[in-house]
Amino acid sequence: MGQKDLAAKQFERSPEVFADIINALVFEGEQLVFPGDLQSAPTESLYPAANGSLHNQYNDVSKYEMRNGRIILQYTLENQSTPDYKILLRKAGYEGAIYRQQYEGRETFPAITLVLYWGEAAWNAGKDLYQFFRGKKIHGKAGKYIDNVCLHMYSMRNLPEEIRRRFQSDMRVVVDYLAEGEQYIPTEQRIVDLEATMRMLYALTGETNFIDYMHLLQKRQEEGGEITMGYAVSMYVERGRQEGKQQGMQEERIRSAAAFVKETVMQKQSKEYILGMLQTCFQLKAEEADDLYRKGYE
Numbered sequence: 001m002g003q004k005d006l007a008a009k010q011f012e013r014s015p016e017v018f019a020d021i022i023n024a025l026v027f028e029g030e031q032l033v034f035p036g037d038l039q040s041a042p043t044e045s046l047y048p049a050a051n052g053s054l055h056n057q058y059n060d061v062s063k064y065e066m067r068n069g070r071i072i073l074q075y076t077l078e079n080q081s082t083p084d085y086k087i088l089l090r091k092a093g094y095e096g097a098i099y100r101q102q103y104e105g106r107e108t109f110p111a112i113t114l115v116l117y118w119g120e121a122a123w124n125a126g127k128d129l130y131q132f133f134r135g136k137k138i139h140g141k142a143g144k145y146i147d148n149v150c151l152h153m154y155s156m157r158n159l160p161e162e163i164r165r166r167f168q169s170d171m172r173v174v175v176d177y178l179a180e181g182e183q184y185i186p187t188e189q190r191i192v193d194l195e196a197t198m199r200m201l202y203a204l205t206g207e208t209n210f211i212d213y214m215h216l217l218q219k220r221q222e223e224g225g226e227i228t229m230g231y232a233v234s235m236y237v238e239r240g241r242q243e244g245k246q247q248g249m250q251e252e253r254i255r256s257a258a259a260f261v262k263e264t265v266m267q268k269q270s271k272e273y274i275l276g277m278l279q280t281c282f283q284l285k286a287e288e289a290d291d292l293y294r295k296g297y298e
């Protein structure tokens with residue numbers, strides 16, 4: 001995933017966002033997991049390769065839910081930007097490593113893995129091992145002995161409004177913007193982690209406004225002002241107007257300067273005179289004046 005993966009990891013590592021994701025998707029909006037109860041869990045595990053050597057595998061973000069100093073659950077988030085029909089096998093490997101470590105430890109706890117799919121293409125891969133192996137010729141009686149592994153995958157760009165309303169953190173801003181597209185209506189929800197949210201939106205959409213003006217939003221936030229998507233979008237629009245106006249004025253100045261060069265060349269004015277006028281009256285840089293003079297002389 002590259003930059004998308006890094007942005008998603010930064011965004012989801014926040015205990016507030018992580019707890020919000022679990023509450024919204026696993027507990028269907030009930031506030032049962034709290035940021036203060038979460039503790040970072042290892043994201044690296046080892047597995048033996050076919051040649052006998054050990055390889056490492058990484059999760060994206062994983063956290064323990066703690067209660068009275070003990071682990072009661074481990075939640076893991078995996079981010080995907082393209083469909084991966086073998087991700088079920090990866091999930092089995094991740095969770096297998098978690099349970100194998102518990103075998104030699106004193107504590108035991110269940111593990112839950114969610115796949116957050118940020119891509120635009122439809123995910124048509126199987127959602128469990130039974131579907132995954134459906135093309136294989138397996139004896140009928142053997143089927144009941146195959147332990148199923150289910151894929152809990154959410155298409156984050158296309159979440160229905162009913163699910164999006166469950167989010168209370170900055171994730172609500174992200175999923176609303178992705179789902180509504182051109183019909184997006186910015187809300188007055190306060191953005192808490194401004195940098196992570198803007199980098200996440202930029203990584204997923206490629207819209208440079210989210211990072212071009214981030215320093216201005218951060219300055220306002222540092223001065224005590226609240227940042228909402230309503231405020232951010234209005235600032236983008238106003239800045240765009242100002243830059244468009246300045247661009248129009250610059251283009252008009254260049255057109256006028258070009259006409260001046262054409263006229264003065266016909267009058268056989270000296271190069272020094274023309275370049276001097278371009279820099280003083282039309283406020284052009286030396287290289288811009290040279291370029292216009294050359295074009296007018298040609």
